[in-house]
Amino acid sequence: MARWQGQLIKIDDYRWKIPENYKTGMRVPGLIYASKEMLESICEEQTPEQVANVAFLPGIVGHSFAMPDIHWGYGFPIGGVAAMDVKDGVISPGGVGYDINCGVRLLRTSLSEAEVRPRINELINELFHNVPSGLGSEGKIKVSPKGMNQLMVEGARWAVKRGLGSEEDLVVTEEGGCIGGADPSKISDKAVKRGMPQSGTLGSGNHFLEVQVVKEIFDSHIASIMGIDEIGQILVLIHTGSRGFGHQVCTDHLRVMEGAVSKYGIRLPDRQLACAPIKSSEGQDYLAAMACAANYAWVNRQCIAHWTRESFSKVFGKSPEALGMKQIYDVAHNIAKIEEHTIDGRKLKVCVHRKGATRAFPAGHKDTPTCYKEVGQPVLVPGDMGRCSFIAAGTEKAMAETFGSTCHGAGRMLSRGAARRSVKGRDVLQELESRGITIKAGSLPSLAEEASQAYKDVTEVIDVVHHAGISRKVAMAIPMGVIKG
Amino acid sequence: MLFLYNGFRGMKRAFEIIDHTADVGIIAYGADIEELFSNAALAMFSLITEPESVEEKLHLDLEVSSEDRDSLLIEWLNELIYLFDVKHILFNHFDIKSLTHNELKATCYGEDFNPMKHKITAGVKAATYHMLKLDKSDDGFKAQVILDI
Numbered sequence: 001m002a003r004w005q006g007q008l009i010k011i012d013d014y015r016w017k018i019p020e021n022y023k024t025g026m027r028v029p030g031l032i033y034a035s036k037e038m039l040e041s042i043c044e045e046q047t048p049e050q051v052a053n054v055a056f057l058p059g060i061v062g063h064s065f066a067m068p069d070i071h072w073g074y075g076f077p078i079g080g081v082a083a084m085d086v087k088d089g090v091i092s093p094g095g096v097g098y099d100i101n102c103g104v105r106l107l108r109t110s111l112s113e114a115e116v117r118p119r120i121n122e123l124i125n126e127l128f129h130n131v132p133s134g135l136g137s138e139g140k141i142k143v144s145p146k147g148m149n150q151l152m153v154e155g156a157r158w159a160v161k162r163g164l165g166s167e168e169d170l171v172v173t174e175e176g177g178c179i180g181g182a183d184p185s186k187i188s189d190k191a192v193k194r195g196m197p198q199s200g201t202l203g204s205g206n207h208f209l210e211v212q213v214v215k216e217i218f219d220s221h222i223a224s225i226m227g228i229d230e231i232g233q234i235l236v237l238i239h240t241g242s243r244g245f246g247h248q249v250c251t252d253h254l255r256v257m258e259g260a261v262s263k264y265g266i267r268l269p270d271r272q273l274a275c276a277p278i279k280s281s282e283g284q285d286y287l288a289a290m291a292c293a294a295n296y297a298w299v300n301r302q303c304i305a306h307w308t309r310e311s312f313s314k315v316f317g318k319s320p321e322a323l324g325m326k327q328i329y330d331v332a333h334n335i336a337k338i339e340e341h342t343i344d345g346r347k348l349k350v351c352v353h354r355k356g357a358t359r360a361f362p363a364g365h366k367d368t369p370t371c372y373k374e375v376g377q378p379v380l381v382p383g384d385m386g387r388c389s390f391i392a393a394g395t396e397k398a399m400a401e402t403f404g405s406t407c408h409g410a411g412r413m414l415s416r417g418a419a420r421r422s423v424k425g426r427d428v429l430q431e432l433e434s435r436g437i438t439i440k441a442g443s444l445p446s447l448a449e450e451a452s453q454a455y456k457d458v459t460e461v462i463d464v465v466h467h468a469g470i471s472r473k474v475a476m477a478i479p480m481g482v483i484k485g
Numbered sequence: 486m487l488f489l490y491n492g493f494r495g496m497k498r499a500f501e502i503i504d505h506t507a508d509v510g511i512i513a514y515g516a517d518i519e520e521l522f523s524n525a526a527l528a529m530f531s532l533i534t535e536p537e538s539v540e541e542k543l544h545l546d547l548e549v550s551s552e553d554r555d556s557l558l559i560e561w562l563n564e565l566i567y568l569f570d571v572k573h574i575l576f577n578h579f580d581i582k583s584l585t586h587n588e589l590k591a592t593c594y595g596e597d598f599n600p601m602k603h604k605i606t607a608g609v610k611a612a613t614y615h616m617l618k619l620d621k622s623d624d625g626f627k628a629q630v631i632l633d634i
Contacts, residue, residue, distance in 0.1 A: 074613045414506075
């Protein structure tokens with residue numbers, strides 16, 4: 001693919017602007033968060049062009065943002081943030097992505113590396129057995145069509161009511177694990193049929209469950225409020241989304257949006273950016289359907305967290321409470337939310353699209369849970385399976401600058417095909433094992449696709465958002481055991 | 486460009502697989518539009534499993550409609566993804582009975598997924614409009630589709 005040759009204006013070491021006059025039709029400038037070195041690789045593909053294309057969307061305010069983990073997506077870049085004025089702006093399913101409410105949940109334990117390391121094989125086998133994963137995996141929870149309707153409306157609470165987790169989990173889940181306005185009548189039969197059997201499954205691709213060891217603490221005050229007290233403490237990270245259900249919802253509504261684009265006379269530089277005015281029936285229908293899929297994903301992570309606790313309990317012979325298995329937080333990183341933000345001194349209701357980006361609300365914000373009110377909302381940034389993951393916290397600067405948003409992960413650098421050609425699944429397995437990481441994967445080729453070489457170094461990504469001030473680095477953890485579909 | 490397959494009609498190319506950073510793409514060829522749609526579906530199933538491992542044990546009649554020919558191609562592939570995801574059917578042969586600018590009728594041949602026999606190599610979750618191209622040239626038809634995996 002051709003290198004991007006457009007114009008970028010340096011604002012400071014971590015901010016690069018695509019001027020509004022770069023392309024006729026842009027309504028706001030683009031703003032990319034990256035270091036100079038990262039920018040080189042970002043411009044190797046046409047990703048900045050996608051940042052400019054998003055700036056075409058009606059009602060967009062501020063900037064079309066790109067986080068440092070940005071990579072080329074379809075229509076919207078992955079790592080993109082765009083806020084549209086609810087009054088005259090649009091909502092775009094492409095700005096959310098196919099895997100609606102793909103996200104991460106982090107659990108802490110009071111176990112130490114010394115206690116877990118000798119049992120890691122047993123633990124990973126137990127988790128692999130207990131958490132359905134892999135292509136076409138089907139769940140252990142049986143959901144009827146009527147049950148599906150309840151699940152879509154109630155979100156994570158649906159699982160808690162069935163004994164899978166506690167009220168306490170909901171408090172430390174974005175939106176309390178349930179977006180309001182979910183309307184199952186906006187969901188197709190096809191989506192229901194894809195969703196029912198896959199509820200409570202990890203899935204495949206880049207989704208995983210990881211047993212981690214805290215390796216570094218950067219801010220001990222914030223870390224201790226999150227219950228991260230010492231180096232060597234064991235954490236568990238769960239990364240999954242809304243499976244085939246979300247994909248079908250996106251596919252169904254993109255088709256509706258196709259019609260809306262011509263109906264409302266919207267000019268788009270890329271068909272995949274299909275959208276409709278937020279206030280239109282097409283826009284409202286999508287928001288109601290998206291909420292169903294987002295709630296489905298929160299049920300998914302809620303169930304998996306419960307089975308994770310069960311598995312630890314079985315292996316270590318103690319209750320999850322005795323093992324200190326509390327949830328630190330759960331964030332969505334593919335979502336659109338109606339939020340209030342201050343733009344040019346004016347309070348405005350906007351629809352914030354976060355596609356491969358994480359909400360990063362500051363201390364004191366009304367949506368930051370009480371337990372984190374003093375330090376800001378936890379931000380969970382998983383790296384690739386061979387490197388490390390970060391825990392950060394939201395800041396005032398994110399609120400003022402990026403609609404309270406930050407990065408979501410490492411960001412792909414090599415295509416799946418290129419990753420498969422450059423490394424073999426078996427070699428990845430051996431390399432990880434030689435570094436003390438136990439891994440159980442459904443398929444070897446898919447393991448190669450997720451090799452470290454295929455991703456940007458998450459450390460560079462987190463350093464950019466930390467230095468730019470849109471989140472604060474709190475702690476870093478490395479994997480000890482991984483389950484992949 | 487990754488793999489090059491020989492088409493089953495003579496020596497013409499049937500399809501190619503192309504790289505896309507987050508996902509994967511296909512380029513399908515066809516002497517006529519029916520062959521193009523058939524080859525696009527074959528390309529997609531070649532990503533999901535090894536095509537030679539699939540036998541023609543069952544068939545299914547399908548009807549797909551859409552607004553225009555480009556979106557018909559996407560709807561067609563999405564319908565097949567849905568059938569694989571929900572009914573777990575792998576297809577390897579497509580007989581396109583009729584195809585207008587917005588409607589398609591086809592008989593699809595294949596078999597039920599059997600984990601002992603079929604190795605699933607990728608979970609294709611959606612056909613996207615991103616970088617979608619469907620062109621006619623002197624040699625016939627060519628289409629490019631990016632798939633979400």
